[in-house]
Amino acid sequence: MRTSTGLGLGLGLSGALLTAALPVAAPVSSPCRALFGITDRLPDRSCVALTFDDGPHPRGTPLVLDILARAGIRATFFVVGEQVRRRPALVSEMVAQGHEIGLHSYSHTALVRLTPRALEREMDMSASVIGEAAGLSVRLFRPPRGIFTYSGLRQVRDRGWTPVLWAADGRDWRQRATPDGICERVARRLLGGNVILLHDSDFYGAHESWRNTAAALEPLLERIEQRGLRAAAMTVESLRGAR
Numbered sequence: 001m002r003t004s005t006g007l008g009l010g011l012g013l014s015g016a017l018l019t020a021a022l023p024v025a026a027p028v029s030s031p032c033r034a035l036f037g038i039t040d041r042l043p044d045r046s047c048v049a050l051t052f053d054d055g056p057h058p059r060g061t062p063l064v065l066d067i068l069a070r071a072g073i074r075a076t077f078f079v080v081g082e083q084v085r086r087r088p089a090l091v092s093e094m095v096a097q098g099h100e101i102g103l104h105s106y107s108h109t110a111l112v113r114l115t116p117r118a119l120e121r122e123m124d125m126s127a128s129v130i131g132e133a134a135g136l137s138v139r140l141f142r143p144p145r146g147i148f149t150y151s152g153l154r155q156v157r158d159r160g161w162t163p164v165l166w167a168a169d170g171r172d173w174r175q176r177a178t179p180d181g182i183c184e185r186v187a188r189r190l191l192g193g194n195v196i197l198l199h200d201s202d203f204y205g206a207h208e209s210w211r212n213t214a215a216a217l218e219p220l221l222e223r224i225e226q227r228g229l230r231a232a233a234m235t236v237e238s239l240r241g242a243r
């Protein structure tokens with residue numbers, strides 16, 4: 001997922017949030033995100049949360065699942081509805097292995113490009129396809145490019161979903177990303193509670209970017225352990241502080 005740049009939101013803009021398409025977050029500081037109830041950290045500072053966006057992918061997802069299984073670590077996969085429709089069995093596999101599923105839109109279209117009606121349709125289709133694939137109800141939502149809109153945030157809340165972002169970005173979707181670079185970039189933000197953003201898919205990033213992500217994953221898990229932290233999934237329960 002390509003993350004946005006230069007769309008920060010100052011506290012003074014809160015009065016302008018009535019504008020339906022105003023981008024509400026992404027590169028906003030954590031305190032500001034918290035103001036809108038958008039979470040990027042777990043309250044448990046003894047762990048960090050591993051999250052993977054943009055799948056399921058026929059090659060990237062199984063590779064990441066294997067690494068996580070070998071390490072005995074659970075993560076959260078923010079899946080895209082149109083990919084779930086094509087590969088529902090991979091979502092079932094994620095669930096069978098104990099991972100958490102979050103929603104990352106239906107078509108990976110930035111929320112700012114959707115009318116409220118189109119957005120509602122996307123949300124409905126996504127919830128439906130995830131329900132069909134794995135019998136799950138959506139609980140967590142992360143928008144494409146990490147940009148919320150006011151109407152998007154309201155729809156997420158109205159559906160009882162929790163809006164989330166991240167605090168450490170591997171920027172692994174880029175063409176010039178390398179395993180070492182991804183690992184080092186995340187390692188600089190390995191603070192207790194931080195949510196880490198990675199991608200198990202190249203559908204919306206550079207060709208075969210998931211290879212770099214997978215190659216970075218084991219070294220990153222070692223770095224997490226060296227810091228005395230535990231890698232965990234981000235779930236509604238872990239966000240509330242419950243184990």
Ligand SMILES: [Zn+2]
Pocket residue numbers: 001002053054104108144145204
């Ligand atoms: Zn994405």
